[in-house]
Amino acid sequence: MTFPAHPILTCDAAGAFEQTLFGGDEAREWTAMQTAGRAVADAVLDDYEEIGGFPPTGRVLVLAGKGHNGGDALLATQAILKKFPAASAEVVFGFGERPLRPLAARAWRELALFAGSRVTVGDAGSPSALPYDLVLDGVFGFQFRPPLDPATAALLARVNALPVRLRAAVDLPSGLGVPDAFHADFTYATGIVKAPLLTLPNAGRVRYLDLGFFDTAGAAEAGREPPAAEDNFVLTGGVLAPLRRLRSPHTDKRSHGHLIVMGGSRQYPGAVLMSVQAALRSGAGLVTAFVPEPLVAAFAACVPEAMWNGCPITKAGGLAKEVRELLRPYTGRATAWLLGPGLGREPETLELLRDVIIAAEAPLVLDADALQPDLVRAGKMPRVLTPHAGELARIADGHDVHSLSEIAKAVIVAKGPVTHITSDRTTWHSFFGGPVLARGGSGDVLAGLIGGLAAQTPGDLPGAAARGVVWQGRAADLLARAHGQVAVTTTQLLDFLPSALRKEAS
Numbered sequence: 004m005t006f007p008a009h010p011i012l013t014c015d016a017a018g019a020f021e022q023t024l025f026g027g028d029e030a031r032e033w034t035a036m037q038t039a040g041r042a043v044a045d046a047v048l049d050d051y052e053e054i055g056g057f058p059p060t061g062r063v064l065v066l067a068g069k070g071h072n073g074g075d076a077l078l079a080t081q082a083i084l085k086k087f088p089a090a091s092a093e094v095v096f097g098f099g100e101r102p103l104r105p106l107a108a109r110a111w112r113e114l115a116l117f118a119g120s121r122v123t124v125g126d127a128g129s130p131s132a133l134p135y136d137l138v139l140d141g142v143f144g145f146q147f148r149p150p151l152d153p154a155t156a157a158l159l160a161r162v163n164a165l166p167v168r169l170r171a172a173v174d175l176p177s178g179l180g181v182p183d184a185f186h187a188d189f190t191y192a193t194g195i196v197k198a199p200l201l202t203l204p205n206a207g208r209v210r211y212l213d214l215g216f217f218d219t220a221g222a223a224e225a226g227r228e229p230p231a232a233e234d235n236f237v238l239t240g241g242v243l244a245p246l247r248r249l250r251s252p253h254t255d256k257r258s259h260g261h262l263i264v265m266g267g268s269r270q271y272p273g274a275v276l277m278s279v280q281a282a283l284r285s286g287a288g289l290v291t292a293f294v295p296e297p298l299v300a301a302f303a304a305c306v307p308e309a310m311w312n313g314c315p316i317t318k319a320g321g322l323a324k325e326v327r328e329l330l331r332p333y334t335g336r337a338t339a340w341l342l343g344p345g346l347g348r349e350p351e352t353l354e355l356l357r358d359v360i361i362a363a364e365a366p367l368v369l370d371a372d373a374l375q376p377d378l379v380r381a382g383k384m385p386r387v388l389t390p391h392a393g394e395l396a397r398i399a400d401g402h403d404v405h406s407l408s409e410i411a412k413a414v415i416v417a418k419g420p421v422t423h424i425t426s427d428r429t430t431w432h433s434f435f436g437g438p439v440l441a442r443g444g445s446g447d448v449l450a451g452l453i454g455g456l457a458a459q460t461p462g463d464l465p466g467a468a469a470r471g472v473v474w475q476g477r478a479a480d481l482l483a484r485a486h487g488q489v490a491v492t493t494t495q496l497l498d499f500l501p502s503a504l505r506k507e508a509s
Contacts, residue, residue: 006466007241008431009217011196014145020195024216033106035214036071039173039193040078040110042212046191047137047171048083050210052484053437054168057083061136063092064125066162066177066185067111068142069102074110075173075193076141081114083137084121092118093135095125097142097155097177127158134166140185142177145197149181156183176205196237201421201432209421209434211237236431238424240477242469246286246504259288260458263337264309264451265330265359266344266371267294268352269320274345274371276302277444277494278451279309282341284500285455285471291333293326321352330359337365338461341454343373344447357381366461370450376400379411387457387468389416389450404430414464416453418446422472426465433469435476439483444493449475452500477503 012020025031051057065080067073073096080092094111096103103111115122125131140162142155151159160183170188178184180203187207192200194214200206251258262282266275275294282290283306294302296313297320303311315323340363346352356373360382367386369379374394379386388411390398395417399407404425408415417423424431453471460467478499482491485499 006469007239007244008236008469009196009211009213009239011198011201011235011237011432013198017145017195017197020216029106032071033109035194036074036106036110037078038214039075039212041082042214043075043079043139043171043173043191043193044082044086046210046212047079047139047169047189048086049480049484050171050189050208051137051169053439053488055487057087057090058136059087059089061087061090062133063090064131064135064138064162064165064167065092065094066097066138066140066142066158067094067103067107068097068144068177070104070107070144070146072141072144072173072175073097073103074107074141076139077107077110077114079139079173080122081110081117084114084118091121091123093123093125093131095127095158097127097158099127100124127154129161132165134168136168138162138165138167138170140170140172140177140187142185144174147175147177147179149179151178151181151183159183159185170207172206175199176203176207179203180205192237196432198235201235208437211239211434213239234429236429238431238433238435238469238473240435240473242466242473243477243504245466246470246474256288259286260338260455260461261289261291261336262287262339262341262454262458263330263333264290264292264341264344264454265294265322265326265356266292266342266346267298268322268345268347269295269297269316270347271345272298273444274447276305277447278341278344278370278454280306280494280497281448281451281500282455282458283308283451284497285452285459287455287458290455293322293330295320295322317349317351319347319349321347321349322355324351324355326355327358334362334364337363337458339366339368339454339458341368341370341450343370344450346372348372348375353378360384366457366464368450368454368457370446374398379413385412385414385464387414387416387453387464389418389446389453391418391446414468416449416468416472418449422476424465424468424472431465431469433472433476435473436479437483437488439479439488439491440475442493445475445479445496448493448496474500474503477506481506 172187172190176185190206194216291310299313415425456467481499
């Protein structure tokens with residue numbers, strides 16, 4: 004696939020790749036460490052906005068090991084103290100100052116020289132029990148192999164018990180997943196995402212900090228090659244680049260796709276409305292929605308930009324089989340179909356849905372109640388499936404996600420704390436977004452975005468899925484930073500889509 008993504012590597016492969024990058028050249032390693040330190044500081048301060056922003060007089064506890072992770076953490080602390088002149092830091096060296104490797108020792112000297120009395124050295128055997136605003140964990144890097152030594156295990160256990168507002172791990176949480184390992188709220192993967200981060204329960208939310216290690220132009224200039232493509236990739240904000248480009252001055256609405264949406268019921272009226280709103284924000288030229296007749300007047304008044312078609316309904320309020328005739332003229336007009344939001348599971352409605360899937364002549368996005376084992380395999384057109392964990396278990400029918408993707412001719416967007424996009428044997432992982440998405444309706448917004456994007460690029464369903472997932476995730480990050488994680492609603496995501504698109508990010 005052609006959209007920007009970087010390989011997720013095992014720890015051993017990451018070590019080998021870094022050796023090809025730097026070849027033991029301390030000058031290049033120091034430049035990378037400085038870049039990593041600044042990137043960690045910026046990312047931590049951005050994420051801190053979700054709980055009101057880093058306080059001007061904040062207290063930072065730094066856990067520094069011997070090597071590069073410790074150096075990254077120390078340089079990140081220096082960057083934070085530079086931005087907050089009244090803030091202070093306590094540094095605890097996990098193995099003392101003497102064993103510091105040259106670059107970590109240089110990072111410590113620079114922090115101490117810059118911060119002066121604002122930085123103190125704590126006791127690894129008994130760190131202060133005072134509350135901290137931030138803990139930065141840089142004890143171990145990817146070369147760590149279990150088990151933890153007793154002294155470090157005791158240190159991490161004590162730190163885990165401290166009152167701390169935000170706990171951040173540099174690259175990997177120290178101790179990986181063993182008992183007494185560091186428990187992070189966020190882990191900042193510096194330069195390379197290491198494979199353990201996909202499964203570690205104590206990593207918290209993962210952020211990928213792109214340091215340019217996979218810059219192909221730079222690689223060619225330096226006479227090195229990035230590692231061969233793997234099966235797992237991390238998505239970057241670069242996937243949104245096509246949506247930032249100028250559109251042709253000779254374009255019209257038909258140039259940007261026609262999405263047909265079918266959904267809604269008496270029981271679930273709001274889902275399809277949110278999907279249509281998101282589809283309109285995706286940039287699709289035309290959005291036509293088929294919904295129960297009683298909903299049309301209210302929906303058209305709320306969202307006049309869409310074309311609303313009122314449909315006959317069953318006694319229970321779902322779409323009736325007669326809708327087939329209303330849809331027939333649109334079969335050749337659609338560049339993509341979105342089926343399922345709020346549709347319900349009445350047998351008559353599901354039979355109608357099956358007929359629509361079989362007759363479709365454009366790609367499909369199947370969401371919510373359209374995610375039934377027989378429906379996801381019906382018909383001939385390629386499709387995107389957008390299940391949460393329960394829906395994925397329902398449609399998998401004993402197959403793993405890769406096999407399901409092949410059987411159903413589908414790109415599978417498995418929604419969760421980390422959203423995984425699978426096409427055949429390849430999976431892309433999105434670390435954008437967070438708990439602010441854990442509320443009703445966020446899946447309907449995502450389905451609308453992916454549907455609208457698929458209508459614009461019907462020949463690139465993996466790209467449409469990736470762009471939709473990253474776009475929504477970035478909007479969720481901006482929403483949480485502006486208003487917090489709690490007192491918000493799903494539809495507020497729509498208002499952050501423009502900023503998420505226009506603001507460059509890795």
